[in-house]
Amino acid sequence: MADAYEPQFFGRYQLSGLLGQGGMGSVYLAQQTGPGGFRREVALKVIRVEEPLDEELRLMLLDEAQLTALxxxxxxxxxxEVGEHDGRLFVALERIHGINLATLLKRAGxxxxxxxxxxxxxxxAxxxxxAAHELQRDGRPLHLIHRDVSLSNLMLDERGRVRVIDFGIARANVRRVATDPAIVRGNIAYMAPEQLAGQELDRTVDVYAAALILFELATGTHPFRREQWRASVPPLRGLCPEAPPALGDLVGVCLSLDPQSRPRSIDALGEALWTYARSHGCGGPEAVARHFHERGVSLAPPPVRPSDDLRPRAVPPPPPRTAAVATSEPTRIDLAHTLELERALATGERWTLRTTMMPATGRGPRRLALSTIExxxxxxxxxxxxxxALCIHCEGAVDPSTRASLYVDARQPSSRLERVLIDDGSLPHPFDVGHRRYQVQRVEPVVxxxxxxxxxxxxxxxxxxVLAPRDAHMLVVLVAHHEMTRAYHLECICIERGPR
Known part of the structure; x- marks a missing residue:
């Protein structure tokens, strides 16, 4: 129960607990208070502050609020409401009593x-x-594009209504922060090929994403395994025989690699889906809710978690000059006893550790455990x-025209690396995995x-x-920080003296 936690106040919002965390901040369950006993339940999105907030990030949050409010x-x-309190920007949103579609699939099993x-x-959706695409101001179209339509950004409430959320990277003529198409932001699993390539975008990227979500929900299969490559999608009817030919053909057109071949309006897809749903007894939100309730699938939101990270930040007094300042000891992990571990940090972040044992005389390459993290x-x-020594290189291509690779710095194309070679005397530097116009992940090796x-x-x-087993010839730890999930992922590579 939300009211089981001691409430905090953030300006005129009484906080009851934490609803969730995202790439830009945290979302809290709150009561908006006002004169005359006014109270309204809201979801309060507060920007995460780990360092002074730069102006671009400030304007991006304000843009999200403005675009969604329109x-x-x-x-x-x-x-x-959008505002600022105690140096933190916030947006007060409608509290949706429901879950996103990613959570729905997990609960449905x-x-x-x-x-x-x-x-x-x-x-x-x-x-x-x-409605967003057709938005106008003073009779002039705003050309609003969401650009991040995904299972996580579609919420289903307990009455079966779907809402689109998170316009944080949307593009429109009224944005104060330019969203450069060459900078790929968002969930790559549902991006159109031109978005992955950093090309100029139009509203058909949202058409593509919506059709891809429909394909995944109806077939149980993501045609690209949620990865960054794109190709022609197999016919919907091949994996979903109940789909009528006309609907299957339309979904295929919406998933065309060429944006010019897709419908210019997402309404064409929406109308076709409504026609099918209504003719099969699912003509509105109530039928959607009834389907899951009859099967024992709860649409209730997850329980609210306690949180005190918005309390005023007290500055501790300086220690006496003669006193020793206590420091926390690092967590000690012995790989002779522990090969996998996961822990949460006091900052709200978490870390996972996996171990790969490799014989010094091993044959052939081995795929690293970091590659299995979605x-x-x-x-x-x-x-x-x-x-x-340990030799690390990149496998495969993003698509036939651009290969993923290793870089000293992906922003500098001339810094491309064929491989990273690490021995026990190395002083290795961080390297980038990816492509300068695609998603890039920084990896830091520690020898x-x-x-x-x-x-x-x-x-x-x-x-x-981290301590290696006694029979190890060398120990290398690769550290990668996932910005979206705020998680550190570590892979401990132990090279053994003999064959395994």
Missing amino acids: VNHPNVVTVY TRRLPLAVAAAMVAQ CDGLH GLLPAPLLATCAGG GRRQGDRWVAQISRPALT
Whole structure:
């Protein structure tokens, strides 16, 4: 229960707990208070402050609030207020009593839904996006594009209504912060190919994303495994036989690689989905809610979590000059006893650790565990042992025209690397995985040093001390920070003396 937690106040908002966290900040359950006993339940989105807020980030949050507030539609989340308190920007949003579609699939225990149910949900999203696309001010079109339509940005409430949320990277003529198409932001799993390529965009990128979500919900399959490559999508009817030919053909057209071949209006897809849903007994939100309630799938929001991270930040008094300042000791991990571990940090972030054991005389490359973490790396990393050293290189291509690679700095094309070679005397530098016009992930290698009969690696962030097993020839720890999930992922690579 939300009221089980001691409330905090953030300006005129009484906070009850934490609803969730995202790339830009945290969302809290709150009561907006006002004169005469006015109270309204809201979702309060507060920008995360880890350093002084730059002006571009400030304007981006204000843009999100302005753009969302301009779209007055039942299938788009409502914005009540935007403001600043205690140096933090915030947006007060309609509190949606529901879950996003990614959570829905987890609760349903299946990735495939009846086509009529999937059609009714995606049709509602199309209605909201159509309202955004057609938005005008003073009779002039704003050319608003969402650009990040995904399962996580579609909310389903307990009454079966879908709402589009998070216009944080949307593009429109009224933005004060230019959203450069060459900078790829958002969830790559549902991006159109031209968006992945950093090309000029139009509203058909939202058409593509909505059709791809419909394809995934109706078939239980993501045609690109949520990765960064794109190709022609197989016919919908091949994986979903109940789809009528006309609807299957339309979905295929919406998923065309060429944006000029897609419908110019997302309303065309929405109308076709509504026609199918209504003819199969799922003509509105109530039918969607009834489907899940009859199957015991709860649409209730997750429980509110306690949080005190918005309390006023007290500045501790300086320690006496003669006193020693206490420091927290790094967490100590012995790989002889622990190969996998996951922990939460006091900052709200978390870290995971995995271990890869490689014989010094091993044959052939081995795919690293970091490559299995969804959404982390733009392309898999492979490792081989070469003369007792570790050789890391990139596997595969993003698409036939642009290969993912390693870079000293992806912003400098001339810094491309064929491989990264690390030995026990290396002072390795961080490297980028990806392509300068695509998603880029920074990886920091840390090489262990011999201490007695063990190889020991000291990680600064998160603060960890990692000890290799005694039979290890070398220890290398790769550290990658996932910005969207605020998680550190560590892979400990132990090169053993003999074959395994």
